[in-house]
Amino acid sequence: MAHEFNFSREFNFDGLVGPTHNYAGLSFGNLASAGNALMVSNPREGALQGIAKMRRLMNLGMKQGFLPPHERPHIPTLKRLGFSGSDAEIVAKAAKDAPGLLRNCSAASAMWTANAATVSPSSDTADGRVHFTPANLTAMFHRAIEPVVTGRCLAAIFADEDHFAHHRHLPGGNQFGDEGAANHNRFCDDYGDHGVELFVYGQQFFGGDQAPKKFPARHTREASEAVARLHGLNMNRTAFVQQNPAAIDAGAFHNDVVAVSNRNVFFYHELAFADPQALQAQLRTLAPEIDFQFVEVATDDLSLADAVTSYLFNSQLISIPGRDGMSLILPLEVEETPAAKAVVDALVSGNSPIDEAIYMDVRQSMRNGGGPACLRLRVVLDDAQEQAIKAKAIVDEALLQRLEAWVRTHYRDRLSPEDMADPALLMECRTALDELTQIMAIGAVYDFQR
Numbered sequence: 001m002a003h004e005f006n007f008s009r010e011f012n013f014d015g016l017v018g019p020t021h022n023y024a025g026l027s028f029g030n031l032a033s034a035g036n037a038l039m040v041s042n043p044r045e046g047a048l049q050g051i052a053k054m055r056r057l058m059n060l061g062m063k064q065g066f067l068p069p070h071e072r073p074h075i076p077t078l079k080r081l082g083f084s085g086s087d088a089e090i091v092a093k094a095a096k097d098a099p100g101l102l103r104n105c106s107a108a109s110a111m112w113t114a115n116a117a118t119v120s121p122s123s124d125t126a127d128g129r130v131h132f133t134p135a136n137l138t139a140m141f142h143r144a145i146e147p148v149v150t151g152r153c154l155a156a157i158f159a160d161e162d163h164f165a166h167h168r169h170l171p172g173g174n175q176f177g178d179e180g181a182a183n184h185n186r187f188c189d190d191y192g193d194h195g196v197e198l199f200v201y202g203q204q205f206f207g208g209d210q211a212p213k214k215f216p217a218r219h220t221r222e223a224s225e226a227v228a229r230l231h232g233l234n235m236n237r238t239a240f241v242q243q244n245p246a247a248i249d250a251g252a253f254h255n256d257v258v259a260v261s262n263r264n265v266f267f268y269h270e271l272a273f274a275d276p277q278a279l280q281a282q283l284r285t286l287a288p289e290i291d292f293q294f295v296e297v298a299t300d301d302l303s304l305a306d307a308v309t310s311y312l313f314n315s316q317l318i319s320i321p322g323r324d325g326m327s328l329i330l331p332l333e334v335e336e337t338p339a340a341k342a343v344v345d346a347l348v349s350g351n352s353p354i355d356e357a358i359y360m361d362v363r364q365s366m367r368n369g370g371g372p373a374c375l376r377l378r379v380v381l382d383d384a385q386e387q388a389i390k391a392k393a394i395v396d397e398a399l400l401q402r403l404e405a406w407v408r409t410h411y412r413d414r415l416s417p418e419d420m421a422d423p424a425l426l427m428e429c430r431t432a433l434d435e436l437t438q439i440m441a442i443g444a445v446y447d448f449q450r
Contacts, residue, residue, distance in 0.1 A: 007383055008121065008192030010262075011063040012316070012376040013393070014054050015116070016403070016436075017046040018069030018108035019429045022415050023367060029419060039367065043108070044411035046364030048404060050111070050375060053360050055400050057329070060358075061321040063386075065394045066403075067113050067157070067377065068436050069200035070149050071446045073426055077145050088423035095421030104142040106420045112370045113377040114182040114256055115143065115148050118227050121380035122163070122193050124186075124329040126232030129165045130385060132158065133227050135180030136169040139218035144172070149445060156442035162386035167230045170223055170279050176206045178223035181377055182254035184241075185261040187283065187290055191380045196287045199224035200237045200273070202248055202257040210274075212245040219243075241276040250304035257372045258307055262317035262326055265353045267295040269307050280330050293353045302339050310337035312344070314371030317354065331371045392440045402439060408433070 009164050022041040058064040073094075075087050081101065083090040094102040107255035110116070120131045134151040137143035147169035158164040170176045183202075188195035201224050202217025211217055221240055243255050247269070252258045259268035266283075273279050280294055297307075307313060316329035328347075334340045347354045362372060381389075392399060412419075419425060429450050435443060444450050 005137045006124070008190070008380050009063050009067050009386075010191050010318075011379045011381055011386075011394070012057060013065040013067050013113055013379055014050060014096075015111035015113035016069050017043065017050045017111045017364065018072060019113065019411050019432055020072040020106045020362065020412040020420070020425065021108040022106065022417065022420065026198060030380060038126055041367075041415045042364060042413050043415055044407060044413045047407040047411055049362050049364055051400055051407070053329075053362060053372065053375065054395055055397075056112070056358070056360060057316075057318075058395055058397075058400075060327075062318060063381075063394065065379075067110075067116060067150075067153055067393070068440060068442070068445070069108060069433065070110040070146060071433055071448055072108060072429055073102060073420065074145055074447075075426070076447045078102075087426060091421065091423045091426055093425050099421075102420050103417065105145070106430075107142040108247075109143050110146050110150065111365065112374040114254070114374045115180040116231050117154060118178070118184050118198060119181060119229075119377065119379050121186075121191070121195070122382065122385065123192055124197060124231070124232075124237070125357050127165065127316060129163055129292055130158065130379065130381065131165045131167065131231040133167040133178075133230055134169040135178045136172055136176065136223075137179060138172045138174070138177050139179070139216055141364070144252050149447070152445040155395045156445050157389060157391045159390065160434040161351060163385045164389045168386045170226055175220060176223045176226065177218050177220050178227065179219040179254055182374065183219045183224070185266070186380075187261060187266070187287065187292065188263055189290055190380060191263070194234075194237065196232060196237050196283060196290070197228070198241065198261075198283070199228065200241055200243050200259070202243050202245075204242070210245050212248040214249040215251070215253065216285050217243075217245070217248055227325070237286055239278050239279070239286060241282070244271050244274050247271050247304060251308040252304070253369075256314055257311065258304075258313050260313050260317045260373055262319060264290050265293045265317065265326055267313065267317055267354060269302065269304065269313060270298050271304055272298055272313075295347070295352060295354060297343055306337055306339045308342065310334045310340035311366065311371035312337075314373045315373045316376060321357070326353055328354055329372045330357055330359050331366050332359050332361050332363065333366055334352040345448050389420055391417045391442045392422065393442075406439065410435070
């Protein structure tokens with residue numbers, strides 16, 4: 001229902017790293033994931049790093065929330081694929097007969113909430129509500145089992161139907177591959193304005209676009225157009241542009257590996273888009289009132305390889321309350337990559353809208369190919385919408401401390417590929433998640449609770 005808009009802020013809903021966080025190398029096209037396959041992980045450290053990131057953003061004055069992990073290994077999927085018996089027996093049989101399948105069903109990849117959904121704020125939609133569509137993530141099996149539970153979690157947190165609208169994830173198939181907000185940007189002067197939404201796709205399935213040669217184009221234009229229709233967007237304020245196939249082949253499996261935006265600023269690599277000049281012209285035509293600032297990094301200054309290795313563009317570009325300029329939340333890997341560090345130093349010391357760099361340790365996530373931007377879903381909310389959230393999903397210091405204690409109680413500090421076969425891991429995960437749903441007051445969102 002339409003309503004009067006009041007002051008709006010951008011919230012970051014980070015994915016809480018799950019108890020089965022591990023390095024299985026499941027994501028074809030994600031170079032970090034492949035390069036670190038079968039290493040020993042530290043789920044406890046990963047979750048605590050994520051909580052530390054949330055605390056840092058909160059202390060900077062940002063609105064910060066979180067989404068819960070998923071149940072893993074996912075027994076309902078293993079049952080659908082023919083395994084039977086008790087849950088412990090199913091894990092044991094899968095470990096013996098199909099260890100690769102068990103690794104897929106044990107992935108903690110829901111932590112990367114940039115892929116959880118596409119979100120349109122109420123100021124952009126026809127009915128004046130915030131719209132959510134969970135991504136179907138059909139390109140990768142281990143992620144394609146996420147959207148049902150993701151949808152339940154979003155509906156439990158954003159439960160007030162006067163303010164929030166929830167859609168089912170798109171039907172499967174290559175034609176409608178949807179990777180969520182990792183391929184979505186929004187431009188505005190102020191967050192509560194009627195903005196311009198930019199959907200980035202890897203390939204137009206029915207259109208004959210040039211496709212990448214080495215790695216798959218996971219996201220289609222057809223999927224983005226369907227989400228835009230579902231959300232009731234004004235097509236005169238909506239853009240659909242193709243990611244450069246060369247960027248995908250270089251390891252930019254999602255557009256947020258080579259581009260990030262905030263309000264009127266777009267920070268991206270020269271080779272991020274198939275036609276960056278046409279993109280700039282289109283955005284200016286769609287919204288002549290917005291003073292677009294395009295911060296393009298030339299290939300001569302930063303190769304695609306260094307962009308992907310450092311995850312410079314998989315940073316969070318944010319407007320900190322009380323500051324005029326914009327800040328980049330960067331992984332430590334940028335500081336350790338000389339060419340990327342030089343780009344950042346030139347930005348913050350020059351005449352750029354980006355004038356602050358803040359480095360954070362998210363190495364447990366980075367080793368699987370997920371930087372600061374992968375770990376967060378942006379949701380613009382006005383005051384009334386924030387008040388409509390009754391779940392304990394927006395953090396304060398007391399809640400962060402409670403989450404830290406929860407992690408230290410339930411998470412292992414070492415997880416090897418062989419540990420996926422341990423049936424105790426499943427029970428540890430379920431015990432932890434059962435307690436977390438009570439902490440969050442979101443009810444029974446997991447299959448084992450229903």
